[in-house]
Amino acid sequence: MPAKPSWTWRNVLQARGMVTGKITSTIGNGLNTYLWHDYWLPGGVRLCDLFSMRRLAESGLPCNARVSDIIEGNEWHFPTVPSKCTIQSVWEETRIARGHDKGSKLLWHSWHIPRHSFILWLPIKGRLRTQDRLHNQLLPRVPCMLCGVHEEDHNHLFFNCTLSNAVWRMISLKLHVTWPTVPWLHAWEWACDGYASRSQQHSHVLGMALAATVYHLWSERNRRLHHQQHGSVQKLWENICGSVRDRLANLNEVCLLPESIRR
Known part of the structure; x- marks a missing residue:
């Protein structure tokens, strides 16, 4: 990016915040979609924005894991060891703490x-x-x-x-x-x-x-x-x-x- 970007680039950068999370990836077979860093969840969020990297590492999957790593056949196969990174934990991590x-x-x-x-x-x-x-x-x-x-x-x-x-x-x-x-x-x-x-x-x-x-x-x-x-x-x-x-x-x-x- 040049020190003095053009008018076009400045407007692209200004619009970045408006579309962040509003465009999601088409998963397909999951080979081209990063599990932690791409916007593939239905709510237009990334797992890396919901969890710390240490928490994600507990799943046993690497930083560059793909969505295909949690698909077996035509079914989801979520990490079970040590069972700390689950869909329920997404809810627990993001909800407001209360009774x-x-x-x-x-x-x-x-x-x-x-x-x-x-x-x-x-x-x-x-x-x-x-x-x-x-x-x-x-x-x-x-x-x-x-x-x-x-x-x-x-x-x-x-x-x-x-x-x-x-x-x-x-x-x-x-x-x-x-x-x-x-x-x-x-x-x-x-x-x-x-x-x-x-x-x-x-x-x-x-x-x-x-x-x-x-x-x-x-x-x-x-x-x-x-x-x-x-x-x-x-x-x-x-x-x-x-x-x-x-x-x-x-x-x-x-x-x-x-x-x-x-x-």
């Missing part, structure tokens, strides 16, 4: 699916890179990728969108629950108050269903945005049920659940 979070019973319970819980945690904190957060003079706003009508934000995407509404109705019928028509964070607080107090098994299943639904809605949104691939409501429903069913199949306590939920 026990009542939402943890729905979010980080023993049956949870890590990648689902992490994606659910992001909109709870308002951290997903929805179009309303990305909008500025460099990035024009586009309508919701699920319905193509309204502007996209957390409230619309997960509850007010016609597609997400259809998915929630199917989830409600399956689990015999109802979701209130309120803003996203109010719905989360309502779920924490109303369902975290239920039996452990039922609250775990409800938490899994909530996380899986948010995860697959967000995944569908990203497929439409980045790959122009459109799935149906029925396909979304099948993916959500399949995720929860596969997890339950590996649990000893599943026999305590009603047959209607296990199927």
